[in-house]
Amino acid sequence: MELIKDVSRGDWLLARAGSFATFGGVASTGFEAYVRILHPLRADREDRTTVDEHGEHPVLETAGWRWADVAERTRRTIDPLVSWQAISGRDDESDLSFEDGWLVHPPEEGWYEPTQLAALAALTELLAEATSTPNDLVGAIWDGWGDLSGSSTMGFGWQGGGEPTAAERAEMQEYMARVQAQHRREQAALRESLAGPRFMWPARECFLLSMSLSQLSDPSWTDDARVGTYVDFGHTPQMLWPEGHEWVLATEIDWDSTIVAGSRSLVDTILADDRFEAYEVDADASPSW
Structure with a gap:
């Protein structure tokens, strides 16, 4: 995956952003149909x-x-x-x-399970009319995740039968200094790898990554996901769309369900697939919290 610096590729969605906390506010408005997939x-x-x-x-x-x-x-x-x-x-x-x-266990929030995402990716790839650009997808990842912000900190503690000796304290301080220096270098490399303009989705600033349906169709893709030569992350997209703009997949960071907006035929196919626990919704509706 490569970082997309041209965030104007998301302008078409910004123009269609719906009201906050609605399905259209998460996946954008103007599509023929919407489906809500409950996280397993x-x-x-x-x-x-x-x-x-x-x-x-x-x-x-x-x-x-x-x-x-x-x-x-x-x-x-x-x-x-x-x-x-x-x-x-x-x-x-x-x-x-x-x-x-x-x-x-409670459903995951802000994370669409990769096996389900793979099934959905394979499904849209099979529907030729649903994705004209299967190898040209844009994935939007929230830049507020702690492991992606480049601002994480480290903590240390002593575990032993009593107070550390002077030698143990010196050894621990040397270890802490070494690990903290390495951590600072890694955080600086992370910030450098993700430096650039952001896709300013309302209340959710994101960086954009190039993706493909064939990549996402393998549920193990997060194991080897990289941005450039450094960033290793295990996040599924908050928003995903093909360059042809036929559909949008959206997983809001605080929601335990994923929304797909697209054609009537795409939504009907998802609703009929028993791999998904899915319900049709309206763009201006909101989940019942």
């Missing part, structure tokens, strides 16, 4: 008859769950604007525990 859940089945050396229950199996699986157990109703809080009964980020040993 990870669930662990624990053996609660025992604990391990860390005082935790051993995990017997891990599975992917849908929001509908949780709603069935909590006897809540799902609709296109559903919130995780509504079906889980949680008003915080705690896990949801069931008596049969299953522990369900």
Whole structure:
């Protein structure tokens, strides 16, 4: 991937930005149809008859769950604007525990799981009319992520049976100085790699990267993602669009769902694909928090 310095490639979206916190405010307005894809859940089945050396229950199996699986157990109703809080009964980020040993983790926010993104990328690539420029995509990544801002700090602590000796203290201070110097060099290289103009999406400044559907169709792409020769990151795009402007995929940093805006046929195809827990929405609607 290469950093795109010509941020005017996103001007067409800025002209169509909808109201803040609406689906059109996240993915832009003016498309024929919109679909909301709920982020999948990870669930662990624990053996609660025992604990391990860390005082935790051993995990017997891990599975992917849908929001509908949780709603069935909590006897809540799902609709296109559903919130995780509504079906889980949680008003915080705690896990949801069931008596049969299953522990369900909250959905990821601001991150669209790469396997799902790969399935969607493959889907749009198969629909020839949906993407005329499959090898020319623009991905917008929020520049506020802590590991991408170039401003992270380091902390150190002493772990031992008591106060460190003078020799141990000197050794630790030497180690700290060496590691901090390396960290400062890495942060400077990060800032240099991402230096340049930003795509000024409302309330979400982003840098732009060149991407392709074939790249995103491999769910392991984040393992080797680089910008230039330095930046290694594990973030899926906040916004993604082809140069042909046929569709937009958007994952707001504070949302636990991803929006796809595009043609009627594209949205219908996503709705019919059981790999996605998806609901059609209106551009001017908002999730029910």
